[in-house]
Amino acid sequence: MNPEDFRRHAHAFVDWMADYMDNVQDYPVRSQIKPGEIASKLTASAPEVGEEMALIFEDFKRDILPGMTHWQHPNFHAYFPGNSSPPSVLAEMLTASMGAQCMVWETSPAATEMETRVMDWLRKMLALGEGFQGVIQDSASSATLVAILMAREKVSGWAANLGGLKECPPLTFYTSIEAHSSVLKAVKVAGLGESSLRLIGADDQFAIRADLLEETIEHDIADGYCPAGVIATLGTTGVGANDPVRAIGEICKAHDIFFHVDAAWAGSALILPEHRDMIDGIELVDSFSFNPHKWLMTNFDCAAHFVRSADDLVRTLGILPEYLKTVNQGQVIDYRDWSVPLGRRFRALKLWFVIRSYGVEGLQAILRDHIAWADELAGWIEADPEFEMMAPKRLGLVNFRYRPQELAEAEVDQVNETLLNRINDDGRIYLTRNKVGGRFAIRFSVGQTRTTEAHIESAWAVIKEIAQGL
Ligand code: PLP
Numbered sequence: 001m002n003p004e005d006f007r008r009h010a011h012a013f014v015d016w017m018a019d020y021m022d023n024v025q026d027y028p029v030r031s032q033i034k035p036g037e038i039a040s041k042l043t044a045s046a047p048e049v050g051e052e053m054a055l056i057f058e059d060f061k062r063d064i065l066p067g068m069t070h071w072q073h074p075n076f077h078a079y080f081p082g083n084s085s086p087p088s089v090l091a092e093m094l095t096a097s098m099g100a101q102c103m104v105w106e107t108s109p110a111a112t113e114m115e116t117r118v119m120d121w122l123r124k125m126l127a128l129g130e131g132f133q134g135v136i137q138d139s140a141s142s143a144t145l146v147a148i149l150m151a152r153e154k155v156s157g158w159a160a161n162l163g164g165l166k167e168c169p170p171l172t173f174y175t176s177i178e179a180h181s182s183v184l185k186a187v188k189v190a191g192l193g194e195s196s197l198r199l200i201g202a203d204d205q206f207a208i209r210a211d212l213l214e215e216t217i218e219h220d221i222a223d224g225y226c227p228a229g230v231i232a233t234l235g236t237t238g239v240g241a242n243d244p245v246r247a248i249g250e251i252c253k254a255h256d257i258f259f260h261v262d263a264a265w266a267g268s269a270l271i272l273p274e275h276r277d278m279i280d281g282i283e284l285v286d287s288f289s290f291n292p293h294k295w296l297m298t299n300f301d302c303a304a305h306f307v308r309s310a311d312d313l314v315r316t317l318g319i320l321p322e323y324l325k326t327v328n329q330g331q332v333i334d335y336r337d338w339s340v341p342l343g344r345r346f347r348a349l350k351l352w353f354v355i356r357s358y359g360v361e362g363l364q365a366i367l368r369d370h371i372a373w374a375d376e377l378a379g380w381i382e383a384d385p386e387f388e389m390m391a392p393k394r395l396g397l398v399n400f401r402y403r404p405q406e407l408a409e410a411e412v413d414q415v416n417e418t419l420l421n422r423i424n425d426d427g428r429i430y431l432t433r434n435k436v437g438g439r440f441a442i443r444f445s446v447g448q449t450r451t452t453e454a455h456i457e458s459a460w461a462v463i464k465e466i467a468q469g470l
Pocket of ligand 1: 080138139140141142180182233235236237262263264265291303
């Protein structure tokens with residue numbers, strides 16, 4: 001494609017992008033297609049000769065778009081948000097144009113130096129305190145994996161990196177039964193095995209029970225295990241619960257155990273001073289991560305990971321083959337040694353664009369609105385005799401169910417599953433499922449960039465309308 005053709009197509013694409021963002025609410029939120037429908041529209045083999053971009057674009061609009069679930073739809077209330085914003089998209093356009101690969105300082109000095117600076121902005125915005133250094137990972141799952149690898153190396157005296165797991169004492173890790181599945185995946189990937197992970201019970205607020213944690217650690221020590229790491233969650237995926245950071249941190253300090261906090265979703269709320277009570281005890285934390293790609297208007301993927309000892313991180317992941325040596329070795333940060341993959345995208349740029357464009361106050365205002373609208377929704381649910389809350393509302397997350405008087409208890413789960421499926425098939429809003437205390441719950445998360453109070457009001461009307469038609 002020559003530069004003039006690129007310019008022409010790019011202008012047309014930008015027009016389409018602006019219209020898409022403006023009109024995204026006209027699409028069904030969750031894709032309504034059946035499995036295999038999109039695959040049947042894709043040619044079985046690659047074309048031998050190049051095709052016209054105009055034709056490819058038409059095919060995209062006609063055949064591919066119906067197979068997309070619209071995460072940027074203002075009625076997207078499923079999972080946690082994966083919210084984007086116009087400034088973030090503009091930064092991604094520049095990043096893609098430069099096609100930068102930022103594995104070491106020399107391969108894009110600006111990317112490295114901006115990453116350091118923007119992570120420090122975030123450290124201050126979240127009031128994490130002094131002593132943390134940040135790096136951008138692709139996902140919270142990667143941050144947890146890296147934290148577990150650091151814990152493994154530290155507790156084994158750096159033995160596993162050298163001699164493999166056979167050199168380690170039997171290591172154990174601890175997390176809550178409410179923790180995200182990425183913790184289990186991380187212990188598997190780290191070679192520690194599922195049996196190394198202790199799932200600790202939660203209290204009636206769904207937070208880990210620190211007393212049970214301590215008891216389990218002490219039993220393990222008595223049984224000859226070597227407790228290596230605790231992974232706490234701020235904003236659990238199911239109900240948004242917060243584990244008690246200070247109580248866990250004190251247990252970790254007493255037993256010299258590595259402490260990672262996974263705040264994938266709730267971490268963004270730390271830009272609001274009124275929600276900082278959840279990091280009481282942060283000075284006891286070794287590693288902390290949250291996802292700007294969830295609730296900070298920054299395109300997927302972007303996970304902010306802070307560690308107290310960058311030296312330990314680099315000692316865990318560092319490699320230095322001849323072909324990666326540069327003249328500035330040792331005088332600059334080479335982020336390749338801070339993450340599992342060698343190659344790195346220029347993710348700092350979109351954060352820099354987003355934070356500068358909205359300003360901290362602009363981002364705070366958006367999150368405060370989301371939280372206030374979730375409060376309103378919880379209020380409507382509580383006031384409606386046909387519905388009930390299934391867990392306390394946390395930040396922008398609401399768990400509820402349909403519970404009319406006349407419905408037999410044994411039927412409630414099935415009826416709610418049917419209700420959820422009908423809501424999502426309807427296409428106007430998109431919600432997801434949960435189990436709370438073993439019972440089916442409908443999970444409503446408020447956090448999309450384009451959501452307004454009116455969208456929450458109309459979503460509640462849709463839920464009631466479809467429930468009444470059951
Ligand atoms: N941790 C928590 C608490 C989550 O809620 C999620 C995803 O929702 C994750 C980790 C995984 O995030 P990622 O997709 O960035 O790996």
